[in-house]
Amino acid sequence: MVKLDQIIHNIPIPDGVNASIDGKTLTVSKDGASLSREFHHNRISVRDSDGGVEVHCDLPRRKEKALSGTWAAHIRNMMTGVDTGFVYRLKAVYSHFPMTIKVAGNEMIITNLFGEKVPRVAPLPWSPAEVKVEVQNKVDVIVSGADIEKVGQTAANIERACRIRKRDRRVFQDGIYITSKAGTE
Numbered sequence: 001m002v003k004l005d006q007i008i009h010n011i012p013i014p015d016g017v018n019a020s021i022d023g024k025t026l027t028v029s030k031d032g033a034s035l036s037r038e039f040h041h042n043r044i045s046v047r048d049s050d051g052g053v054e055v056h057c058d059l060p061r062r063k064e065k066a067l068s069g070t071w072a073a074h075i076r077n078m079m080t081g082v083d084t085g086f087v088y089r090l091k092a093v094y095s096h097f098p099m100t101i102k103v104a105g106n107e108m109i110i111t112n113l114f115g116e117k118v119p120r121v122a123p124l125p126w127s128p129a130e131v132k133v134e135v136q137n138k139v140d141v142i143v144s145g146a147d148i149e150k151v152g153q154t155a156a157n158i159e160r161a162c163r164i165r166k167r168d169r170r171v172f173q174d175g176i177y178i179t180s181k182a183g184t185e
Contacts, residue, residue, distance in 0.1 A: 007065055009055040009072035014083045019053050021046060026053065026075065030082045033146050037074065044068050046075070081146040086183035088155040090141040094174045101135050101176070108133065108141075108158055114174055122161035126150050133158075141176060148183070 013019050017030045026046055027036045039046045043064055044057045055072045057064050080086070092099055097115040101108065103124070111119040124133055131145040131154050141158060145151040155178055162175035 004060055004065070005058070007055075007057045007060050007068050009068060010049060010052050011054070011072055011075045011079065012052040014079055017079060017083055019048075019079075021048060021053070026078070028075075028078045028082050033082050035078045035082055035147055037078065039071055041067065044071065046071065077148045080183055081148055084183055085144055085146055086148045086151045086181070088143040088151055088178055089180045089182075090143065090155060090158060090176050091179045092139040092141065092176045097174075099174070101138070101141065103133050103135060108161070110162060110176070113162060114164070114172070120161045122158045124154055124157070126154065 017028060019026065019028050021027075024040050024046075025036055025038050027034060029035075041064075043060075044055065044067060047054050047056060053075055055068045055075070057068045060068065092101055092110075094113075097112050099113045100111045103109075106124050106127075108122040108124060109119050110122065113120055124131070126145075130147065131143060131150050133154065134142050136142060143151055143155045143158070145154075158176055159178060164172050164175065
């Protein structure tokens with residue numbers, strides 16, 4: 001394996017987005033929306049460069065090379081999140097029993113899934129300012145926000161709340177499923 005002398009990932013900053021580094025914390029903001037994240041490592045650094053942010057590592061080992069690429073992906077996602085945001089679209093599917101979906105506070109309530117008497121509850125752990133969840137046309141669920149991890153986890157919580165146990169998944173396909181993810185490359 002070839003030994004590299006350094007790894008540098010340059011991430012350009014989109015127009016209108018501000019990025020500032022305070023010690024080990026990177027803050028990305030635009031029009032009131034901001035994301036912050038700490039990057040700790042003794043051999044990898046995140047620093048300002050001309051027209052962007054740079055992830056830098058001298059004489060990287062294999063794990064440091066992988067970690068610097070992961071950090072660069074996190075920073076790209078932060079830039080995209082505050083610039084355009086992330087949108088996950090989910091669709092409720094049912095064959096016989098029509099389910100109803102509603103958002104109440106910090107949880108989504110799914111009633112009449114497979115004709116069950118007890119409603120299923122999907123937790124929505126973040127505030128509507130961070131992750132917005134809305135139901136359209138009784139079957140379309142739209143999850144949107146600036147932080148891709150929070151948006152993705154919220155969509156996964158909704159999908160997981162409708163999981164069917166002790167039945168053949170090929171036959172019983174009712175539930176809420178992710179149909180598209182926008183804002184990701």
